[in-house]
Amino acid sequence: MKIGVISDIHANAPALRVVLDGLADRDVDQTLCAGDVVGYYPFPNEVISLLAEHDVRSIVGNHDAAVLDETPSGFSIDAKRAADWTRRQLTPESNAFLESLPMTIEETIDGREVYVVHGSPEDPLNEYIWGDEVDERALDYWFDNRPDLVIFGHTHRPFVKEIGSTTVLNPGSVGQPRDRNPRSAFAVVDLKSLSVDRYRVDYDIEAVADETGKYLPRKLGDRLYEGR
Template identity: 50%
Template sequence: MKIGVISDIHSNSIALEQVLEALSDRGVDEILCAGDLVGYGSQPNRVMRLLKIADVESVMGNHDEGVVNGTPPEFNVQAKRALDWNRRNIDSDYVELLDQLPLQIRKTIDGSEIFVVHGSPRNPLSEYIYESDLDRGFLEFSFKSPPEILVLGQTHTPFIKKIGDTLVINPGSVGQPRDGDPRASCAILDLAEMEAEILRVDYDQEAMAEDILEVLPKPLAERILYGE
């Protein structure tokens, strides 16, 4: 069984549409998302519609929570402006869907236990966990019984790392990569082989940047052109 893994879409429906198509072409059976469906970008309603159609199961990210409950004061000026705009322009039905997102998903698929969270198991919404932060001590601190697969988001930087019997995946960001590669990032998890791969997907960044420029600060449009 193959699982598509995505995260940090950030109201970029052009990237999401291409990612969903690429995952379908690769024969994934279902898709899990590590949160931050909205924020930064200019197409929250279309993102939510595409995720609903594709039946994607997601946890809540800090930007999702910010749309529901108010922009966090620690956000920088650009992030605040984008989140405030998203809150004003997203359909109320989608706000309800965001409000219903769990902080974590822990489920068994084909005999393998998968744990999905946006930030970290101990701080689901706000913590940033990079590949260099991960070791056996992290797992022992975070879990009484570590899952076979741990999915994280938040950092917009993809990686796959095996720690003991646990495979840790950060699929990177669909809508705002920050690793110097502007292509959308996602991952494919093969449960039969217990291995994963990062997949980069081309999309029309120029079109998305133009859409963002119409309503949001210029730096938010520029960064998706360079993957920064």
């Protein structure tokens, strides 16, 4: 069984469409999203409709939570403006979708124990977990029984590590990459072998940047060209 893994879409529908096409081309059986469905970009309802249409299972991210509730004081001015704007745009159906998202996914899929969280097992919404921080000691601290596959989001920077029998993955960001590569990121995991293939795909950044500038700070669109 193959699963698609995505994260940090941030209401970037043009990027998500290209990624969903890429996943379909690779015949994934289901797709998991590690949170931050909305925030930053101007297509929140469209993104949520696409996720529902393609049966993508997501957890909640910190920007999703900020849209549902009061925006945290720790958000940047631009992130706060985007969250507040998004809150006003959501349809009742989109709001209900975000409210339905769980904090984590912890279950057996095709015989493999899979754990998905946006931030970290200790702080599911807000803690950043970088690739070089993940080792044997970290896994033992987080888990009494290690999952076969651990999926993180939040950093917008992809990595994959094999630690003993556990594969740890951050697929990177669909909607706002921050590793100086502007192309959308996603991954495909073969659950039988726990092998991971990572992909980057182009999308119409100019269209997203132009639409963003109509409603939100222009620099949110401009940063997409640089992948930061």
